[in-house]
Amino acid sequence: MNQVLISEVGPRDGLQSIQSIMPTADKCRWIDALYLAGLREIEVGSFVPPKLLPQMADTATVVKHALTLSGLTVMALAPNLKGAEAAILAGVHKVTIPVSASEAHSWANVRKTRAEMITEVARIVRYRNENAPQVKIEAGVATAFGCTIQGIVPEDEVIRLAVELINVGVDESGLSDTTGYANPAQVKRLFRRLHLEIGDKAGAAHLHNTRGLGLANCLAAYEEGVTSFDASMGGLGGCPFAPGASGNVVTEDLVFMFEAMGAVTGINLELLFAARKPLQLGLPVETIYGMVPEAGLPKGFQLTS
Amino acid sequence: MNQVLISEVGPRDGLQSIQSIMPTADKCRWIDALYLAGLREIEVGSFVPPKLLPQMADTATVVKHALTLSGLTVMALAPNLKGAEAAILAGVHKVTIPVSASEAHSWANVRKTRAEMITEVARIVRYRNENAPQVKIEAGVATAFGCTIQGIVPEDEVIRLAVELINVGVDESGLSDTTGYANPAQVKRLFRRLHLEIGDKAGAAHLHNTRGLGLANCLAAYEEGVTSFDASMGGLGGCPFAPGASGNVVTEDLVFMFEAMGAVTGINLELLFAARKPLQLGLPVETIYGMVPEAGLPKGFQLTS
Numbered sequence: 203m204n205q206v207l208i209s210e211v212g213p214r215d216g217l218q219s220i221q222s223i224m225p226t227a228d229k230c231r232w233i234d235a236l237y238l239a240g241l242r243e244i245e246v247g248s249f250v251p252p253k254l255l256p257q258m259a260d261t262a263t264v265v266k267h268a269l270t271l272s273g274l275t276v277m278a279l280a281p282n283l284k285g286a287e288a289a290i291l292a293g294v295h296k297v298t299i300p301v302s303a304s305e306a307h308s309w310a311n312v313r314k315t316r317a318e319m320i321t322e323v324a325r326i327v328r329y330r331n332e333n334a335p336q337v338k339i340e341a342g343v344a345t346a347f348g349c350t351i352q353g354i355v356p357e358d359e360v361i362r363l364a365v366e367l368i369n370v371g372v373d374e375s376g377l378s379d380t381t382g383y384a385n386p387a388q389v390k391r392l393f394r395r396l397h398l399e400i401g402d403k404a405g406a407a408h409l410h411n412t413r414g415l416g417l418a419n420c421l422a423a424y425e426e427g428v429t430s431f432d433a434s435m436g437g438l439g440g441c442p443f444a445p446g447a448s449g450n451v452v453t454e455d456l457v458f459m460f461e462a463m464g465a466v467t468g469i470n471l472e473l474l475f476a477a478r479k480p481l482q483l484g485l486p487v488e489t490i491y492g493m494v495p496e497a498g499l500p501k502g503f504q505l506t507s
Numbered sequence: 508m509n510q511v512l513i514s515e516v517g518p519r520d521g522l523q524s525i526q527s528i529m530p531t532a533d534k535c536r537w538i539d540a541l542y543l544a545g546l547r548e549i550e551v552g553s554f555v556p557p558k559l560l561p562q563m564a565d566t567a568t569v570v571k572h573a574l575t576l577s578g579l580t581v582m583a584l585a586p587n588l589k590g591a592e593a594a595i596l597a598g599v600h601k602v603t604i605p606v607s608a609s610e611a612h613s614w615a616n617v618r619k620t621r622a623e624m625i626t627e628v629a630r631i632v633r634y635r636n637e638n639a640p641q642v643k644i645e646a647g648v649a650t651a652f653g654c655t656i657q658g659i660v661p662e663d664e665v666i667r668l669a670v671e672l673i674n675v676g677v678d679e680s681g682l683s684d685t686t687g688y689a690n691p692a693q694v695k696r697l698f699r700r701l702h703l704e705i706g707d708k709a710g711a712a713h714l715h716n717t718r719g720l721g722l723a724n725c726l727a728a729y730e731e732g733v734t735s736f737d738a739s740m741g742g743l744g745g746c747p748f749a750p751g752a753s754g755n756v757v758t759e760d761l762v763f764m765f766e767a768m769g770a771v772t773g774i775n776l777e778l779l780f781a782a783r784k785p786l787q788l789g790l791p792v793e794t795i796y797g798m799v800p801e802a803g804l805p806k807g808f809q810l811t812s
Binding site (some may be wrong): 226271303348349350351352353354359381383386387410411413414415417418420421422425434455458459462463464493497500501502 | 653655656657686690718719727769798799805
């Protein structure tokens with residue numbers, strides 16, 4: 203039996219991508235329900251200027267609540283040193299930092315070149331080392347599979363960036379299909395190279411479903427030895443080009459795929475489906491997706507968790 | 508470079524599953540557009556009583572038109588000898604016969620036990636041998652991955668049925684996920700066994716997207732050596748539990764996945780997307796799906812066909 207870790211990014215990646223602002227109490231209720239279903243790693247918010255992302259203004263409060271859930275790894279995103287300081291001050295177990303492999307996307311997203319971002323990450327690592335050495339830092343290589351601005355992102359540049367991030371001291375570096383461009387062959391090639399270059403410091407696969415290939419790409423990553431996957435409940439967030447065409451892979455469908463295959467997620471699917479209710483209550487005007495919750499579990503399906 | 512054959516089943520599987528009836532001229536225009544895009548195998552209709560499926564009443568006329576397209580393999584479905592006789596009389600190159608691995612589904616679907624269906628298939632083979640030996644017969648094992656009525660379908664029974672179908676003389680036997688229950692591990696197991704048992708007489712993978720795993724399951728089948736895949740343009744037909752949750756795998760998304768991976772389909776994606784127009788014109792009230800047509804091809808994507 204292979205174990206996989208599903209890392210729920212909905213409270214950050216999902217909630218920051220939509221117009222509605224979920225009230226803090228609703229966020230906490232939703233996170234409680236995710237935890238009850240068996241999720242043990244949740245990205246609960248991001249430390250960014252509230253003027254830019256008012257949806258994330260309460261992240262410190264949400265972190266404080268999430269820290270009461272025993273055994274939960276509480277993560278938050280920080281795009282820079284200031285955000286990372288706030289995240290560490292709030293008490294997160296892990297800070298996630300997106301770093302674009304596409305120079306064009308890096309500039310558009312954070313007004314920094316890749317080289318400047320590496321310098322920023324090095325500053326964050328130094329701050330962490332001096333102030334909170336127990337906190338983990340994961341750098342996610344964004345636009346690792348292609349970029350809507352520059353198009354193709356050379357694979358050598360993706361791998362080189364991941365290696366540089368490890369070299370400046372981050373604990374893990376994963377690969378993100380920010381644009382939904384990835385295909386299974388490319389996913390296998392890049393994760394194979396990542397594993398060869400940085401071994402067990404290779405981080406999560408963060409794969410999108412924009413072109414319907416989300417689960418196929420997750421399968422490809424799994425077959426290449428990846429054991430940690432980002433996903434978002436209800437496919438919340440991302441780039442809604444089409445009904446169901448969310449950015450993020452839908453947590454419910456991903457967990458179903460792995461459980462059906464006999465991989466152990468530790469997540470109870472019925473409790474996971476039940477966690478859609480507090481999400482929907484907190485965001486009454488948003489549509490949430492998920493093929494398995496809507497079609498139902500297959501007749502005779504055995505829950506393992 | 509691996510070659511894969513995409514077999515378009517929309518004009519049969521899609522059109523027979525919806526309420527609207529597409530006019531014959533529109534069907535022919537749509538099939539022309541599919542052919543122009545590079546599709547070289549199309550299931551154009553089914554030979555069933557018009558009272559049961561009025562959508563398919565013009566199948567003989569559609570077959571006649573499709574036969575004018577040079578190099579196209581023209582297929583039609585027949586559930587019994589009477590239908591197969593009509594298909595052969597109409598001039599099809601290949602007759603497809605669904606045979607349920609689930610006894611419960613077989614009875615519900617065609618009022619025949621599995622044993623009775625095998626007898627019926629044997630009669631069809633005899634008729635073919637005597638009257639049109641050039642016509643191919645493919646039997647698709649339906650409910651091969653599970654059944655909405657009986658639940659689990661034992662894998663031994665699935666494989667035994669495929670072997671029996673080959674033994675009574677069909678040219679190919681494929682596996683169909685009629686209910687959208689399949690997962691990638693199961694797809695690999697069953698196709699591996701199918702290849703071991705019947706070698707190159709193993710037919711197409713007919714996989715559904717009801718639970719979002721359609722492309723992941725196609726990838727699994729491809730990795731197990733399957734080279735022929737059924738799909739339906741716009742995800743037309745099947746069991747619409749949810750937006751986008753069609754029964755059939757979407758042809759456009761499947762072709763994109765294979766082309767992006769470097770597998771050769773012979774299909775031009777832009778012409779394929781253009782073929783959605785005659786489909787939509789012929790079925791103005793139906794919603795058609797497809798993540799890649801809606802999101803667009805990735806920037807810098809190279810068309811190979």
